[in-house]
Amino acid sequence: MRRGRSKNPIAIVIVFVLISCFLVLILSVLRLPDASSGNNSNTSIKLDQISKFAGNNVMIGKFGEMMIEMLPQDLSFTIFIPSENAFEHDLKLNVNDSLVGEKANDTYAILTRVLSFTVVPWKIVSKSVRYGEEIVCDSLSGFKLYVSKDADEMLVVNSVRSKRVDLRKGEMVIHVMDSVIMEAEFEQSVRPDDDEDQD
Known part of the structure; x- marks a missing residue:
């Protein structure tokens, strides 16, 4: 006992x-x-502040805001988010057209997939990347990201240059990129067919 x-x-x-x-x-x-x-009013204020801070021609835009809202604010993430112009140029997404009717579901699916290529589950700030060195990391989808810094102190990820670096939202670090980071197979699926260009 x-x-x-x-x-x-x-x-x-x-x-x-x-x-x-x-x-x-x-x-x-x-x-x-x-x-x-989140609380919609608080989230929109913070997103508006980020959009204003990003500058006139480097706006995060509606699609970027939608991607940011998909992630929890209280966890450490780094997101290499395409600029507003990059969404339109690379993915042919237009706010006035792509979020209407049946296209809204397709747009949401595309944004979710792009998010999986562009998010790293820890913080990468520009100061942590030394010029001339490269950080290799896996995105949420397992897609390899090669992060380096150019002579202008801007980050370069898989040959895509950043427009703004080190924006913050909650625990997230946001870098606004000049183009959309995506794997080759996905890129072919969202780009127009070559046949359409030849007609």
Whole structure:
């Protein structure tokens, strides 16, 4: 009986620790959707501030804002987000046309896929990348990103140059890119066919 009594406090502590860890895990998982949808008024103010800070010709734009809203603000991410012009030039997405009717679902699917190529699950600030060196990391989809810095102190990711660096939203670091970062297979699926160009 003495042995049983001496093990009880240890067993109670172990059970208490396990239950506490399990509760913390459940609460953090349940909290993620709230963080991504967030309070609409607060989110829009912050997104407006980011858009204004990005400058007149380097706007994040509606598609960029939609991508940012897909991620929880309270987790550390780096997102290499295409500029407003890059969405239109590279993906032929136009706010007035691409978010209307049946096209809205296709646009959302494209943005989700682009997000998987352009998000890294930790912070990469421009100061952490040394000129002449390259950081290799995996995006959320497993797509390899090669991050370097050019002579103008701008980041270059897979040959795509940044327009603005180190914007912040919550725990996220946002770099506005000059073009859309995507894998070759996806790029071919969203680009117009060569036949259309020849007609």
